Amino acid sequence: MSAAIIVIGLGNPLMADEGVGVRLVERLAAQSGRFPGVKFLDAGTSGMVALHAMRGLRKAVFVDCALMGEAPGAIRRFTPDQAASLKKLPGLSLHEGDLFGILELSKQLGECPPEVVIFGIQPSNLEPAPGLSDTLTARLPEYEAAVRAEISCTSSP
């Protein structure tokens, strides 16, 4: 069955909580049999991969570390129109991961899924380290449940 939904984890797992999106997608991908029609992608720090991976699909769900002014470990679900990037990037910076720029490009190209959801997770630690902070590690089941609920309610064809 070809995928209609993609869950994309972004980030660098060598930079502690920066890699929470990747870690979460790893956990979900291990249960992919439970989600027919859903593809899981660890896009790492190559944001442009997302442009191609979500092309023409019904829904894209992004999971990324996000500075949102929340308490460390907080998770928020939002759509691209509910948030604005504070990164001072007037152009499309490919590596700093301007997800909003990639989504805009996808939209301009007429390829963007009609439904895009972002799960932002506020980091506790962004220093070089191969694992998540204790704060985020403890809440992984909660993050996983949030993304599972998101795809479960829409994964039926």
Place this chain on the structure above:
Amino acid sequence: MSKTIDIHVHHITRVEGHGNIVLRASDGRIEKLEWQVPEAPRFFEAMVRGRSFEDIQTIVSRICGICSVTHSFSCIKAIEDAMGIVVSEQTDKIRMLLHYSEQLESHSLHVGYLVAPDLLGQKSVVPLVKSHPDVVKTVIKLHRTGNQWMEAIGGRMTHPVTIKPGGFASLPTEQYLRELKKTLEGIVPDLKALAEVVLSLAPKLPAFDRDTEYVALVDPTHYSFYHGGIGSTDTKDLTPVRKFESVVNEYVTAQSTAKWCKWHRDAFAVGSLARFNLNADLLLPLAAATAKKLGLKKGCCNPYMNNVAQVVESVQVVEHSLQIIDELLTKGIQPEVPKVQPREGEGAGAVEAPRGILFHRYAFDKKGHCIRANCCIPTNQNHANIQKDFEALVPQIIGRPQEEIRLLLEMLVRAYDPCISCSTHYLDVKFV
């Protein structure tokens, strides 16, 4: 009337990371001119210490999302050098194929998404979708092809998982290679279209030459991205990769937290133009014809032409891949399972990242655990050269309006295709 110029570009846009351009001048007198790289020190080298040789590639491939194949190969070659592993001809060829996918992906990304907006007067690729749809479609098709090609051989769209010391965890099928051949033949017209676009925009590239030492891998048999010794336009001798520290001569400078490099002079350049200047005689026919059409000649020392060299190399990697696929299909893909017996030792590896030569070195104990690591990235090798370019260019353009000077300096930095800080990616948002 006195004229003051005060340029301070923080986090230069459309470059993969952070870098600052600082220029202060008064009445044509330059008071401060610096290319600053305020990169926080990173600790990837420390992270691999104590890890098994089998785990290191997975870790270092995360250093960069754009050069993940290159980091993987520099690492794997260093491990193989340390442990005395010689890979099969088949492995060697399939690695080149995978490596070329990254070159195509990165070059098309850089030329199309980062450089074209400068030359077409836009701030990013997004508005180009409406103003120059054909250009964007061509670039995206090339980038997408590179991306799918990498996924098919590397096992993922980025941060590959099939590369192992001694060979591959899984091999591409002959059926896939036949499909890839068809795909690559199919994008030749797109490469020609990209060359036409660059040809039409080439007059907008600044005419700025500065005699420069260029450094790249050199192999007598082919235009090299993966094999050979370290060559320089300042010497005919090749330096073995094992002695790379004597080439890069890393040093610290007050204006940057990234290390700088120098060899025969006070700076040298790596990247597409360096490879071209050292290997142009070995270009395959279509790539050579593209270089001729674009007016790129061996000995060019205009850094802005690095972007033109990237187009030539995009053709070269596709052309060479078609040859490699034919060679692989003629012999047929043979099943191979890499078996490595770890041993104590130290080794170095180098391959060409799209933005220049990348060196890794590791030392291992008897059980194959890493006890020491060193990694010298191409962008660090270019920092001193960017500074020297600034110092030569600015006196030539100091009379121009401040915004024009700023753009020319930004374009110069972007021309090097730098990858300054690949380590973080997080969102920074406010809710509206």
